[in-house]
Amino acid sequence: MLTDYQRDVALAWLLRQRRRASHNADIWDLRFHREKYLNHIWQQVDNGEYRLLPPQLIRTGKQDDIVLWSAADALVMKWVALEIKDLLPLQSRCVHTAGHRGGRDSLAEITQTLAEGARFVWRTDIRGYYRHIRKQQLWHHVCRFIRSPVLQNIIKQYIWYTVEHGGEFFTPQGGICRGSALSPLLGASFLWYVDSAFSRQEDIYYVRYMDDFLFLSTRRWPLRRAVRRLHDYFENTGFECHPDKTQVGRTERGFDWLGVWFNATGPTGIAPRAKENHRARRLRLEEQARRKGLPEEAVCQRVQQYEARWMLWAERQIRSAVK
Secondary structure (H helix, E strand, C coil): CHHHHHEEEEEEHHHCCCCCCCCCHHHHHHHHCCHHHHHHHHHHHHHCCCCCCCEEEEECCCCCCCECCHHHHCCCCCCCCHHHCCCCCCCCCEEECCHHHHHHHHHHHHHHHCCCCCCEEEEEEEECCCCCCCHHHHHHHHHCCCCHHHHHHHHHHHHCCCCCEEEEEEEEEEEECCCCCHHHHHHHHHHHHHHHHHHCCCCCCEEEEEEEEEEEEEEEEHHHHHHHHHHHHHHHCCCCECCCCCCEEHHHHCEEECCCEECCEEEEECCHHHHHHHHHHHHHHHHHHHCCCCCCHHHHHHHHHHHHHHHHHHHHHHHCCCC
């Protein structure tokens, strides 16, 4: 059965994702006693009796905290994501979903659009996209396309989730949790109507990656109309543009997309912001390794491995952009 296959895929994904979990994490108990636990989990799911446990909220000191779901809940939500990926509407202009090589296909499209004379750019993103999704609007969207009570049961619990921190429990009034297999899919589909509307406009180039938007045009006025239209959409859904991440003007001034810096002639290299993030991440990785008391050789090896992975990513981004 397809459902059994999807559940096997979900389990393989979970084991791969948490292969470096701490020795006392619940994934090891689930893995060791899988024969006993899995049958019980899937029976509860099929009967509509499965209940998600409150995930643990881990404060990071940054803008976005980490939410950690139990291994069983992560498994069930991954299975739901696999089941609904062909049920929820997705527009091809939303490129962070599967099938777009991590959004790299859009890089070559941008290069082509610039070569065709696009002189004006508007780039923005939604301030706190996942935190400001209106739960009821998302639920109506889900129910419109997903009829299965089994799937609805899990998704509804995920939308109205309760988190636990230091023994205290609370339910966020708005937004959805980012730390699950469901969030990228629901986040992509929720703005499906926006993607569809702009994809039909022939006088602009439009692409979205999660909550990042990019518009290109050969003329100024089509871009201005698109900006007004997007603001109208945002008013209806409670979103707003992030002022520090909004850029408008001529392409000759340059702009970045997925870590690549473009100007009017095309891609010129890795974007300054991506380089700065790389330097900060490298320094943080080195500090973490030293705090753990690792020998100097191990610290250098860990940093070099990260450098190699980053260089490989950068080469792939540039290669995709110049195709």
